[in-house]
Amino acid sequence: MTVVRDVPKQLFIGGTWQDAESARTLSVDNPATGEELCQVADASPADGQRAVDAAVAAQAAWAATAPRVRSEILRRAYDLIIERTEVLALLMTLEMGKPLAEARAEVAYGAEFFRWFSEEAVRIDGGLTTAPDGRNRLLVTRQPVGPCLLITPWNFPLAMGTRKIGPALAAGCTVVLKPAPQTPLTSLALAAILTEAGLPAGVLNIVTTTDAAGVVEPLLRGGQIRKLSFTGSTAVGRILLAQCADTVIRTSMELGGNAPLIVFEDADLDTAVEGTMVAKMRNMGESCCAANRIYVHTSVAREFAARLTTRMAALRVGPGTEPGTDVGPLIDATARSKAHDLVQDAVKHGATVLTGGELPTGPGCFYPPTVLAGLTPEAAINDTEIFGPVAALVTFDTEDQAVTAANDTEFGLASYLFTQNLDRALRVADRLESGMIGLNTGLVSNPAAPFGGIKQSGLGREGGRVGIDEFLEYKYIAVPVGA
Numbered sequence: 001m002t003v004v005r006d007v008p009k010q011l012f013i014g015g016t017w018q019d020a021e022s023a024r025t026l027s028v029d030n031p032a033t034g035e036e037l038c039q040v041a042d043a044s045p046a047d048g049q050r051a052v053d054a055a056v057a058a059q060a061a062w063a064a065t066a067p068r069v070r071s072e073i074l075r076r077a078y079d080l081i082i083e084r085t086e087v088l089a090l091l092m093t094l095e096m097g098k099p100l101a102e103a104r105a106e107v108a109y110g111a112e113f114f115r116w117f118s119e120e121a122v123r124i125d126g127g128l129t130t131a132p133d134g135r136n137r138l139l140v141t142r143q144p145v146g147p148c149l150l151i152t153p154w155n156f157p158l159a160m161g162t163r164k165i166g167p168a169l170a171a172g173c174t175v176v177l178k179p180a181p182q183t184p185l186t187s188l189a190l191a192a193i194l195t196e197a198g199l200p201a202g203v204l205n206i207v208t209t210t211d212a213a214g215v216v217e218p219l220l221r222g223g224q225i226r227k228l229s230f231t232g233s234t235a236v237g238r239i240l241l242a243q244c245a246d247t248v249i250r251t252s253m254e255l256g257g258n259a260p261l262i263v264f265e266d267a268d269l270d271t272a273v274e275g276t277m278v279a280k281m282r283n284m285g286e287s288c289c290a291a292n293r294i295y296v297h298t299s300v301a302r303e304f305a306a307r308l309t310t311r312m313a314a315l316r317v318g319p320g321t322e323p324g325t326d327v328g329p330l331i332d333a334t335a336r337s338k339a340h341d342l343v344q345d346a347v348k349h350g351a352t353v354l355t356g357g358e359l360p361t362g363p364g365c366f367y368p369p370t371v372l373a374g375l376t377p378e379a380a381i382n383d384t385e386i387f388g389p390v391a392a393l394v395t396f397d398t399e400d401q402a403v404t405a406a407n408d409t410e411f412g413l414a415s416y417l418f419t420q421n422l423d424r425a426l427r428v429a430d431r432l433e434s435g436m437i438g439l440n441t442g443l444v445s446n447p448a449a450p451f452g453g454i455k456q457s458g459l460g461r462e463g464g465r466v467g468i469d470e471f472l473e474y475k476y477i478a479v480p481v482g483a
């Protein structure tokens with residue numbers, strides 16, 4: 001396939017494409033067919049170190065590059081991404097599985113981080129105030145934190161990269177990106193685009209590897225990396241936080257979710273069903289913000305379940321490249337088994353399957369859109385991220401019950417609530433323990449908004465006005481008055 005053939009397959013270090021030192025390669029597969037798409041370089045720890053050395057070498061010059069110049073490189077890259085929407089969308093569909101329409105939407109969403117942060121690059125501010133005792137002027141400036149390590153998952157191959165690369169470059173930081181081994185092609189294509197947009201050598205380096213732990217740990221312990229920005233599971237986030245503790249590296253952690261979605265009796269049911277479809281089925285349910293537990297007031301539960309089941313059963317499952325496909329394959333066989341095991345466990349504990357729930361035969365990692373009613377507290381879904389197209393419904397009777405159940409999790413990334421009562425909306429939003437809330441909507445992601453979680457869903461925010469702060473340090477200079 002031409003789009004795959006045209007993507008560089010090597011490591012990107014110091015502005016040049018290079019084979020892994022060991023000449024090892026890793027296989028990139030199409031989850032819709034199980035077939036190999038291509039091989040890309042499989043980095044060793046020594047390759048990782050070379051990438052960090054390149055980022056360190058480029059740091060001073062990039063930090064000294066005028067903000068307008070940094071901004072315009074990002075803006076040119078934004079234009080190029082948009083211009084190449086079809087190529088990038090097809091690449092993502094091939095390596096990750098999502099339907100082409102969703103991949104195109106990710107291109108628009110992912111590109112927007114470059115446009116947003118191209119605008120923020122020229123607005124990095126400081127301050128000058130007088131100390132309360134009048135003896136000193138307090139001059140505050142902002143500086144790039146330094147070389148950063150960025151680690152991303154496979155579920156949004158473009159956007160998870162641009163959401164980190166955009167603010168880091170805008171702030172004046174150089175970076176090493178380690179994408180997920182399932183979806184390296186989009187990141188490699190992005191490196192080519194940034195180079196075309198004029199990014200100097202060494203500012204962005206890309207290391208693809210099957211040995212994430214072996215490559216990353218020495219880099220975090222080596223003392224050259226000043227910042228880790230990680231998106232992935234909470235389990236891996238905990239390991240990386242511990243490694244960063246030893247060298248006191250700044251971290252941003254975008255970790256796992258277990259989003260509750262609450263439908264109150266006064267919700268507009270059309271809006272609630274539509275919002276639930278988006279919150280549940282965007283990216284086949286393989287989203288950190290995916291609705292994992294759906295609480296519906298008893299008085300509307302039957303009607304809501306019937307309407308949701310009709311919508312879910314009507315979705316077309318198939319390869320993302322086929323026109324009309326609504327639901328592509330899951331990322332791999334392990335992800336599919338996990339979703340199916342969770343469904344079987346829920347049924348064992350008393351839930352009823354309203355649609356789906358059968359493991360399909362044939363090639364590809366497909367799983368049918370599934371609705372479960374009557375999820376009981378014993379079911380593993382209550383505290384496990386499903387990461388698949390499974391909607392699990394629970395009924396409730398009082399607002400207090402719904403909020404207590406929604407908050408009964410170690411995670412706190414996204415929550416959703418559906419109600420037409422403004423007092424209730426604000427009261428419940430206040431009480432929900434999550435970094436983001438969708439009020440009468442199933443979509444919270446927006447490059448202009450601060451994306452991130454509380455509790456064990458993470459530390460820090462990506463996007464919005466604060467996204468660039470994650471890559472900047474304050475420096476305060478005391479200036480005696482009259483000096």
Ligand code: NAP
Nearest residue numbers: 152153154179180212213216232233236254255256257288
């Ligand atoms: P994962 O297993 O934690 O992997 C994420 C990334 O970390 C991959 O590149 C992975 O490479 C790497 N990694 C794994 N172990 C590592 C280690 N010991 N040292 C360094 N790097 C390591 O997560 P995933 O299964 O790919 O992604 C799904 C998870 O990401 C879900 O929990 C989801 O909620 C979360 N997520 C969160 C957000 C957010 O913004 N909060 C967004 C998207 C996804 P390997 O694959 O080679 O191990």
